[in-house]
Amino acid sequence: MPNLALDDLRAPPTGLRPRSRSFWQTVGRRLARDPVTLTCAAVLLLILLAAIFAPLIAPHDPYRTSMARRLLAVGDHRHWLGTDELGRDLLSRLIYGGRMSLFMGFMPVVLATIIGGTLGVIAGYAGGALNMAIMRLFDIFYAFPSVLLAVAISGVLGAGLVNSLVSLTLVFIPPVARVAESVTTQIRNQDYVEAARATGAASWRIVTGHVLSNVTGPILIYASSLISVSIVIASGLSFLGLGVVPPEPEWGLMLNTLRQAIYIAPLNAILPGVMIFITSMCSNLISDGLRGAMDVKV
Amino acid sequence: MYHLQNAMQAAKTSVRIEKEETMRLNLIRRLVGAVALGTLTIASPALAEKVLRVAMTVADVPLTSGQPSQGNEGMRFLGPTVYDGLVLWDLSSADKAASLVPGLAESWAVDENDKTKWIFKLRRGVKFHDGSEFNADAVTWNFDKLMKRDAPQFDQAQSVQASQLYGSIASWRKIDDYTVEIATKAPDSVLPYNLTGLFFSSPKRWEEVGRDWNKFAAQPSGTGPWKVDKFVPRERVELVRNTNYWNQKRLPKSDRLVLLPMPDANTRVAALLANQVDWIEAPPPDAVPRLKQSGMNVVANVYPHVWPYQISLMDDSPFKDLRIRKAANLAIDRDGLVKLLGGLALPAKGMLDPGHPWFGKPSFDIKYDPEGARKLLAEAGYSEKNPVKVRIVIAPSGSGQMLPLPMSEYIKENFRDVGIDLEFVVMDWEALRARRRAGAWAPENKGIHGVNNSWGLWDPDIALIKPSASFEPVPTGFNWGQFNDAKVDELARAAKTTFDPAQRDKILAELHARIVDQAMWIWVVHDLGPRALSPKVKGFVPAQSWYQDLTPVEVQ
Numbered sequence: 078m079p080n081l082a083l084d085d086l087r088a089p090p091t092g093l094r095p096r097s098r099s100f101w102q103t104v105g106r107r108l109a110r111d112p113v114t115l116t117c118a119a120v121l122l123l124i125l126l127a128a129i130f131a132p133l134i135a136p137h138d139p140y141r142t143s144m145a146r147r148l149l150a151v152g153d154h155r156h157w158l159g160t161d162e163l164g165r166d167l168l169s170r171l172i173y174g175g176r177m178s179l180f181m182g183f184m185p186v187v188l189a190t191i192i193g194g195t196l197g198v199i200a201g202y203a204g205g206a207l208n209m210a211i212m213r214l215f216d217i218f219y220a221f222p223s224v225l226l227a228v229a230i231s232g233v234l235g236a237g238l239v240n241s242l243v244s245l246t247l248v249f250i251p252p253v254a255r256v257a258e259s260v261t262t263q264i265r266n267q268d269y270v271e272a273a274r275a276t277g278a279a280s281w282r283i284v285t286g287h288v289l290s291n292v293t294g295p296i297l298i299y300a301s302s303l304i305s306v307s308i309v310i311a312s313g314l315s316f317l318g319l320g321v322v323p324p325e326p327e328w329g330l331m332l333n334t335l336r337q338a339i340y341i342a343p344l345n346a347i348l349p350g351v352m353i354f355i356t357s358m359c360s361n362l363i364s365d366g367l368r369g370a371m372d373v374k375v
Numbered sequence: 376m377y378h379l380q381n382a383m384q385a386a387k388t389s390v391r392i393e394k395e396e397t398m399r400l401n402l403i404r405r406l407v408g409a410v411a412l413g414t415l416t417i418a419s420p421a422l423a424e425k426v427l428r429v430a431m432t433v434a435d436v437p438l439t440s441g442q443p444s445q446g447n448e449g450m451r452f453l454g455p456t457v458y459d460g461l462v463l464w465d466l467s468s469a470d471k472a473a474s475l476v477p478g479l480a481e482s483w484a485v486d487e488n489d490k491t492k493w494i495f496k497l498r499r500g501v502k503f504h505d506g507s508e509f510n511a512d513a514v515t516w517n518f519d520k521l522m523k524r525d526a527p528q529f530d531q532a533q534s535v536q537a538s539q540l541y542g543s544i545a546s547w548r549k550i551d552d553y554t555v556e557i558a559t560k561a562p563d564s565v566l567p568y569n570l571t572g573l574f575f576s577s578p579k580r581w582e583e584v585g586r587d588w589n590k591f592a593a594q595p596s597g598t599g600p601w602k603v604d605k606f607v608p609r610e611r612v613e614l615v616r617n618t619n620y621w622n623q624k625r626l627p628k629s630d631r632l633v634l635l636p637m638p639d640a641n642t643r644v645a646a647l648l649a650n651q652v653d654w655i656e657a658p659p660p661d662a663v664p665r666l667k668q669s670g671m672n673v674v675a676n677v678y679p680h681v682w683p684y685q686i687s688l689m690d691d692s693p694f695k696d697l698r699i700r701k702a703a704n705l706a707i708d709r710d711g712l713v714k715l716l717g718g719l720a721l722p723a724k725g726m727l728d729p730g731h732p733w734f735g736k737p738s739f740d741i742k743y744d745p746e747g748a749r750k751l752l753a754e755a756g757y758s759e760k761n762p763v764k765v766r767i768v769i770a771p772s773g774s775g776q777m778l779p780l781p782m783s784e785y786i787k788e789n790f791r792d793v794g795i796d797l798e799f800v801v802m803d804w805e806a807l808r809a810r811r812r813a814g815a816w817a818p819e820n821k822g823i824h825g826v827n828n829s830w831g832l833w834d835p836d837i838a839l840i841k842p843s844a845s846f847e848p849v850p851t852g853f854n855w856g857q858f859n860d861a862k863v864d865e866l867a868r869a870a871k872t873t874f875d876p877a878q879r880d881k882i883l884a885e886l887h888a889r890i891v892d893q894a895m896w897i898w899v900v901h902d903l904g905p906r907a908l909s910p911k912v913k914g915f916v917p918a919q920s921w922y923q924d925l926t927p928v929e930v931q
Binding site for chain 1: 769772778783787801802
């Protein structure tokens with residue numbers, strides 16, 4: 078991916094491809110020297126792989142209930158992480174639950190990045206009335222705390238996966254758009270953009286060639302920091318009964334039903350919470366690492 | 376801010392301790408992480424007066440001005456404590472279903488010639504907490520408060536809360552100072568039951584506070600065994616003994632009753648373990664072993680409640696087929712659910728428990744019989760491989776809903792074993808209630824075959840007549856799913872117009888048997904209404920009723 082702003086500071090251009098690689102190579106080199114980010118990425122990858130291959134590695138059927146086996150302690154020889162309040166294998170449910178929780182962590186952010194990023198770039202590049210219309214609309218969303226907004230939208234739409242996806246995406250679009258808009262506005266007034274315009278380049282070409290390449294970095298960094306928020310809010314929605322429909326395993330929902338057992342099986346009860354914590358913590362730290370690595374001023 | 380040293384000085388300062396405690400409790404309620412609290416023990420200050428502190432499950436202090444808000448739990452704690460009805464529940468026995476006894480009315484009778492007219496003879500010498508007298512004028516004034524929209528004392532807030540109870544009342548008038556006539560729209564033998572929930576606020580106090588119900592709520596005046604002493608919205612209400620109560624036998628043993636809203640179950644447990652309260656409503660079943668280990672008494676008794684799926688019998692519902700309704704009832708492993716509920720529930724064999732006078736003799740025995748269920752489903756053309764698909768609305772929480780999610784998940788597994796594919800539509804409790812009030816035929820309920828709405832069954836109307844009679848559709852009745860049975864209608868009509876209680880009980884028993892034989896609902900368990908009491912709490916008699924009498928209870 079080309080990055081002209083950075084490349085302007087370097088040797089005279091010889092071609093687009095080698096230069097673009099050099100930026101990402103720098104980023105890659107910096108990340109490789111960052112053990113925290115690497116560890117977190119490994120953990121996240123592990124959780125992701127486990128979730129993807131859940132049917133292959135889960136030791137038990139995550140839906141099979143048994144009152145005789147309910148709330149077995151962590152460390153049981155057949156159920157390593159114990160069982161839940163209905164006697165279902167916790168390890169299997171945590172593995173399967175990762176599918177939904179990770180999906181709900183990444184998907185809204187991906188959608189919001191695409192939609193919000195596009196709208197932000199349009200608003201920033203077009204300026205004037207269009208900018209006004211788009212950004213003021215988002216300001217309305219900004220007036221509400223994100224969790225409250227997600228709960229409100231989910232409450233109106235009803236429980237379910239698609240509805241929580243919609244509500245979370247709607248929650249994240251305004252902040253992504255704002256980042257995209259502010260960066261675009263800065264880029265738009267750069268000399269090289271002026272120069273491109275003066276040479277008669279079409280708006281489309283300027284946006285794809287000059288603006289997008291500069292906006293992508295900050296948006297990606299910002300979006301990666303939203304993943305942890307998304308996981309937490311999605312779990313929160315499920316916890317409140319507004320997200321995933323039971324008996325589908327999902328960490329937030331599991332936390333809700335298991336918390337009743339906090340007095341007799343505290344370890345079992347906190348396990349889904351631990352998973353939410355680890356996952357959101359890791360994605361947060363990765364986001365920090367990315368920011369450091371991609372910051373050209375460092 | 377007050378210090379504990381000051382508090383040790385004199386009886387007068389006990390109020391200050393109370394405040395200190397208020398602040399602590401405030402803090403507690405804000406701490407969501409109730410886990411840590413389990414280990415926190417805050418010394419309870421030595422109080423000169425006997426205080427009983429109760430943690431309710433409601434999220435806010437119910438309305439104190441007469442008709443309580445916050446559903447039936449609000450009624451339990453701010454109805455017959457501060458106020459009285461013309462008729463009261465007899466809550467003195469743990470061994471039989473609660474029955475009606477005279478309250479502010481000493482006696483009542485229906486007119487032999489016109490069964491819509493009732494005469495109520497009022498009790499003499501009853502005084503409101505402000506000293507004014509309770510008489511026929513107070514009765515008509517309070518009925519105007521609820522039902523006469525142009526009356527100056529009409530209160531919308533109270534009227535809404537009581538609307539289910541006064542629906543059958545057409546008019547009322549004073550005959551003399553201690554006699555009132557109440558007329559119903561149609562003969563209604565259930566009226567005395569409804570009158571247990573209509574409470575009487577003091578007209579004098581309402582005048583004193585400038586005819587303002589909001590101000591009245593801050594310093595209410597009723598005729599009940601307790602007087603409101605302190606009311607902190609959203610936080611607590613404190614009641615003190617009404618020494619002039621008309622029934623000296625029911626004079627409260629405790630000097631002060633503190634009622635605290637505490638919606639989170641684990642917070643309530645933590646508060647009891649930390650000696651912040653003496654009594655908690657509805658401890659979560661899995662906390663019971665921990666509570667018992669700490670010496671707490673977990674008290675439970677059967678009361679008129681059932682946790683069902685109310686089902687649709689409309690054309691698009693599989694439950695239109697009696698065989699499928701019966702199969703669903705036979706497929707549920709209720710003993711497994713009772714285990715999930717820590718033993719604090721009773722497997723249901725119908726709307727009511729078999730010990731209830733209205734249970735009757737149904738021929739359909741509701742039990743766990745997966746083989747029988749499979750056979751019935753096979754007759755209807757379904758099997759495990761070709762399951763019948765049903766969709767039911769559930770909510771993750773709600774009053775009387777026990778542990779709705781795990782219970783439904785368990786039932787889903789039970790159903791899967793016999794060939795019923797149960798799909799959930801999850802929504803918020805209030806949204807579920809709105810779906811229940813709308814009826815199965817409402818557009819938003821298209822494709823929905825049932826609602827998981829737990830049911831309190833304290834009077835013939837709510838327990839049997841209104842859920843079953845075809846002429847009682849929601850929202851005025853409770854027939855959600857167009858259940859329609861000629862024999863049920865006939866029995867329901869007969870029950871409404873039979874004024875001899877023994878005779879009516881017989882008809883109701885027949886009605887119940889018929890409903891069970893028709894598998895009108897899918898009945899799952901009866902809640903045992905658990906509450907956990909500190910070992911210092913003495914004198915409580917767990918009545919077989921939604922209501923409970925706190926007057927004989929004291930903390931030693």
